Amino acid sequence: MISLVLSLILLIAYGWGSAPVHAQSVDIDSLYSAYESHLKTFPGTAATLIENSQWQSDQVALIRNMAQAEFSLFLSSNQKPTLLDRMIDPLDHAEFNEALNAVALDDSIQYLKQSPSSDAVTFLADFIHLRTNQTFAFNLVQSSDFLNSQMPAGYVRGEHMVLMKYDELDRNSWLAIFIHELCHYLDQKLTNAVNDGIVLQNEKPDVTKELVGIGQKYNQGVTISPDEAALVDRWISLALERGMMAEIRAWTRTYALYLDLRSENLIGPVKWADEILSQKVTSESMSDFCKRYFDALYAHPTDGMWTYPYLKNRLETIRSEKLKE
Numbered sequence: 001m002i003s004l005v006l007s008l009i010l011l012i013a014y015g016w017g018s019a020p021v022h023a024q025s026v027d028i029d030s031l032y033s034a035y036e037s038h039l040k041t042f043p044g045t046a047a048t049l050i051e052n053s054q055w056q057s058d059q060v061a062l063i064r065n066m067a068q069a070e071f072s073l074f075l076s077s078n079q080k081p082t083l084l085d086r087m088i089d090p091l092d093h094a095e096f097n098e099a100l101n102a103v104a105l106d107d108s109i110q111y112l113k114q115s116p117s118s119d120a121v122t123f124l125a126d127f128i129h130l131r132t133n134q135t136f137a138f139n140l141v142q143s144s145d146f147l148n149s150q151m152p153a154g155y156v157r158g159e160h161m162v163l164m165k166y167d168e169l170d171r172n173s174w175l176a177i178f179i180h181e182l183c184h185y186l187d188q189k190l191t192n193a194v195n196d197g198i199v200l201q202n203e204k205p206d207v208t209k210e211l212v213g214i215g216q217k218y219n220q221g222v223t224i225s226p227d228e229a230a231l232v233d234r235w236i237s238l239a240l241e242r243g244m245m246a247e248i249r250a251w252t253r254t255y256a257l258y259l260d261l262r263s264e265n266l267i268g269p270v271k272w273a274d275e276i277l278s279q280k281v282t283s284e285s286m287s288d289f290c291k292r293y294f295d296a297l298y299a300h301p302t303d304g305m306w307t308y309p310y311l312k313n314r315l316e317t318i319r320s321e322k323l324k325e
């Protein structure tokens, strides 16, 4: 059982309940030892139901404390003891994972609340507001089981789900990428494009076949009807809004916020972000920079359906129009 004194010591040591702002000397090993010792005190079948259930809730409290301590340590000093690997019992492993998941989201939000910048204040207010109206899922994943992706995180469009590789990210990259993925969640244009894409897919399950048909028709010198032209433009526009334009909007907001946090010393240098931002011209707005950067980064597709001149030309025209918006 966790005594009241121990609970108080834990509370004072980690400042739980408040933002994990300052570096704290968290003794992860002694927390883990307390958990191990508690394991040995399992009352067992001879004990009463109440005794067993008390033991169980103390066990859960110890596991949650460890998750809280681990993430506080990570955010305050970039140390990651990965206690998860040491949880041998599958139920404890799952409990720890779930606790770390919840604490990683809440503490990252709390951490960002320290920033007085208007970008940060608006970002957090938008998130807190949207989360009350729209589903949101946040999951830590292991590098090995994340969609075989090279990316350190992802936003599952349509499911409003953020996935982050906790085991792969250092603290500063964690914060930058956390902001970026939440920016996708806040992007109403992205949500609309995803929803409109589902409507289009339901209306026309074979839409890509239809588009290829239109491309072939044009090649044969047959006039494209206004409905066909509208379908091509609608499909291309939705694809760009879900892809390149969504990245431009999210990175514009992410980089602005990153620079604020850098100037406030709330985040340390992130090498890849600084390398990208070094290409920004001072007179250029963040939005114009991101448009230029992503336009250069994303090659114009030339394979598959894009070999048809009508489709390829419409893509290029709509893309350049969107980049001027």
Ligand SMILES: [Zn+2]
Residues within 6 Å of the ligand: 180, 184, 247, 250
């Ligand atoms: Zn993104």
